[in-house]
Amino acid sequence: MKKFLALLLALVMALSLFACGKKDNDSDKAKVKVGFITLHDENSTYDLNFINAAKAAIKNLGLTDADYILKTNIPEGQECFDTACDLAENGCNIIFADSFGHEPFMIDAAKKYPDVQFCHSAGTRAHTDGLPNYHNAFASIYEGRYLAGIAAGMKLNEMIDAGQFTKDEAKIGYVGAFTYAEVISGYTSFYLGAKSVCPSVTMEVTFTGSWYDEALEKEGAQQLIANGCKLISQHADSFGAPTACENAKVPNVSYNGSTKDAGPNTYIISSRIDWAPYYEYAIKAVMEGKTIDTDWTGTLATGSVVLEEINDAVAAKGTAEAIEAAKAKLEKGELHVFDTSTFTTRADDKMNSFKVDTLKVDGDGHIISYMADVDTDANYTGDTEAIKEGYFAESSARSAPYFDLQIDGITLLNTKM
Incomplete structure (x- = not known):
């Protein structure tokens, strides 16, 4: 009887300790408080993508509205530092910012609050600044843009077959924000995707000098359409370009999310980064006391690179199948977006001239070596060999894009910064 009572008491104590331990663990996990900083608000396709991801992550982790603070319309200036500090003072132990220009201010905040984790999307300095509580993240979105480019090329082929224009007139337009590597990598991968199914395609690119300016983006798209571009895409954050396309009845491939509501008769598809993963x-990692990667790159496999649902009313027949076939090859490593055998460039090109000492091409203009600016400095000095096994290895040396070359077939109409 005494042995039975002793065993029973031991069992009760064990169950009690387990319950207490479980309660303590749950309590530890609940201590996280998250801060989110965005450049604009829900009216920006770019920022809306981040806001939706933030809310999804909070929900998926079992957190509540009380566990996070969202700050919108925070400029790329001192306001970012002040906001990050305010979030830290209000108990946030991990803080995210979403825009390239937020980086120096996030770094300053990380230095001031060493016990708070600061995570910045699209930044380049985490791997060189060496702060244990500052981190960069991006995704291989160039693969998503390449796949979206296939949809564009398929549409061009359909219009050519329908007699709407000839192969030699297969020109697409692109509205970009700045001449940063992120934008260059994006429009180049989009073009190469289109070229993979429509070999005669060419592209014109115009820049607005702003991440979000609906009037300029609309004006840029209108100019490209007037120049004879048969399809428009963009790396800018408003509905300006999609609206211009809908008004002119010109097919559109979007970025950061579907613009079908703004262009039901012209929208084809959109690629975007899903930041929720x-x-x-x-x-x-903060909840469990683990280390966050200094430089994190999301992929197709992690669910970080996604395509929105195809608008079958506009897309060419066979688009979904063509995209899935290319996606499978990308995931297996059988296809590389920046395969150097698929495009040419010139070291004496106006936009490549400052890279003449780090760019080497063969007699046909195919790249055989390029020292990319990965460890960013004021002079954008090339420091890392980017060509590996016959392709430009984008986002492998750091998460943020560093493909910044101009290739044949693409014409820049301006170079606003």
């Missing part, structure tokens, strides 16, 4: 990963 990164947010969940980083927040969970």
Whole structure:
């Protein structure tokens, strides 16, 4: 009887300790408080994508509205530092910012609050600045843009076959924000995707000098359409370009999310980064006391690079199948977006001239070596060999894009910074 009572008491104590331990663990996880900083608000396709991801991550982790603070319309200036500090003072132990120009201010905040984790999307300095509580993240979105480019090329082929224009007139337009590597990598991968199915395609690019300016983006798209561009895409954050396309009845491929509501008769598809997997990963690391990667790159496999649903009313027949075939090859490593055998460039090109000492091409203009600016400095000095096994290895040396070359077939109409 005494042995039975002793065993029973031991069992009760064990169950009690387990319950207490479980309660303590749950309590530890609940201590996280997250801060989110965005450049604009829900009216920006770019920022809306981040806001939706933030809310999804909070929900997926079992957190509540009380566990996060969202700050919108925070400029790329001192306001970012002030906001980051305010979030830290209000108990946030992990803080995210979404825009390239937020980086120096996030770094300053990280230095001031060493016990708070600061995570910045699209930044380049985490791997060189060496702060243990400052981190960069991006995704291989160039693969998503390449796949979206296939949809564009398929549409061009359909219009050519319908007699709407000839192969030699297969020109697409692109509205870009700045001449940063992120934008260059984006429009080049989009073009190469289109070229993979429509070999005669050419492209014109115009820049607005702003991440979000609906009037300029609309004006840029209108100019490209007037120049004879048969399809428009963009790396800018408003509905300006999609609206211009809908008004002119010109097909459109969007970025950061579907613009079907703004262009039901012209929208084809959109590529975007889903930031929820990164947010969940980083927040969970804080909850569990684990280290966050200094430089994190999301992929097709992590669910970070996605395509919105195809608008079958506009897309060419066979588009979904063509995209899935290319996606499978990308995931297996059988296809590389920046395969150097698929495009040419020139070291004496106006936009490549400052890279003449780090760019080497063969007699046909195919790149055989390029020292990319990965460890960013004021002079954008090339420091890392980017050509590996016959392709430009984008986002492998750091998460943020560093493909910044101009290739044949693409014409820049301006170079606003």
